[in-house]
Amino acid sequence: MRLLFCKPFTAIRSGGKRNPMMSDYNYCPLCGGPLAGTYEKGKSYRFCPSGHYTLYPSQSVGAVAVIPDGEGRILLERRAIEPGYGMWALPGGMAEQGESIQACAVREVLEETGLEIEVTKLLDVTGGIRVCTVFYEARLIGGMLTKSAESLELEWFRPEHIPFEQFAFPRHKEQLSRWLNERRTEA
Ligand SMILES: [Zn+2]
Numbered sequence: 001m002r003l004l005f006c007k008p009f010t011a012i013r014s015g016g017k018r019n020p021m022m023s024d025y026n027y028c029p030l031c032g033g034p035l036a037g038t039y040e041k042g043k044s045y046r047f048c049p050s051g052h053y054t055l056y057p058s059q060s061v062g063a064v065a066v067i068p069d070g071e072g073r074i075l076l077e078r079r080a081i082e083p084g085y086g087m088w089a090l091p092g093g094m095a096e097q098g099e100s101i102q103a104c105a106v107r108e109v110l111e112e113t114g115l116e117i118e119v120t121k122l123l124d125v126t127g128g129i130r131v132c133t134v135f136y137e138a139r140l141i142g143g144m145l146t147k148s149a150e151s152l153e154l155e156w157f158r159p160e161h162i163p164f165e166q167f168a169f170p171r172h173k174e175q176l177s178r179w180l181n182e183r184r185t186e187a
Pocket of ligand 1: 029031032048053
C-alpha cells in the first residue's frame with residue numbers, strides 16, 4: 001500500500017470505534033480513482049470500479065522477539081519512528097513478501113540492533129486491525145549492539161527496571177510480562 005493513500009496514524013487512532021480499513025483508503029492505488037464500497041458475506045470491501053484493485057480488510061504480519069542476555073536482562077528499543085515515537089518496544093518489524101516469519105524476526109533484530117539471534121520458542125500470535133504480530137523468544141548468538149535509525153536507544157533492562165508504563169504497544173507489554181512471570185515460575 002503506497003503511503004500516499006494512507007492518512008497519518010494519529011487520524012486512525014483518533015477514530016474511535018469506526019472501522020479504519022473502510023474509512024482510511026478512499027482511492028485506487030493504481031489509477032487514483034475513488035474506491036466504491038460493497039458488502040459481502042457480512043463484511044465490507046472497497047474496490048476500484050475499473051477493476052484494478054479490491055481492498056480486503058486484511059492484516060500485515062510482523063514479528064518481534066523477547067531476547068534475554070546471559071544475566072536475564074531483556075533487550076528493548078526506544079522507537080525513533082511512529083507509531084510510538086519515543087516509547088519502548090520489543091525489537092522486530094514487518095515481514096517482507098516471501099519471507100518466513102521466523103526469518104523476519106532474525107532480520108529485523110539484526111537490522112535494528114546489530115545482534116544475531118536464533119529463535120528458540122514461539123510465544124504467541126496476536127491479531128489487530130492492521131497488524132498480526134508473532135511473538136518469539138530468541139537466543140543471542142552474535143553481533144554487536146548497534147543502534148539503527150529506527151531507534152533512539154537500545155538498552156538491556158533487568159526485569160524490575162523494565163519501563164512498562166512507557167511501552168508503545170500494549171501487546172508487547174502483555175507478552176513480555178507473561179514471559180517474565182512464566183520464567184519466574186519455572187525458576
Ligand atoms: Zn483503479
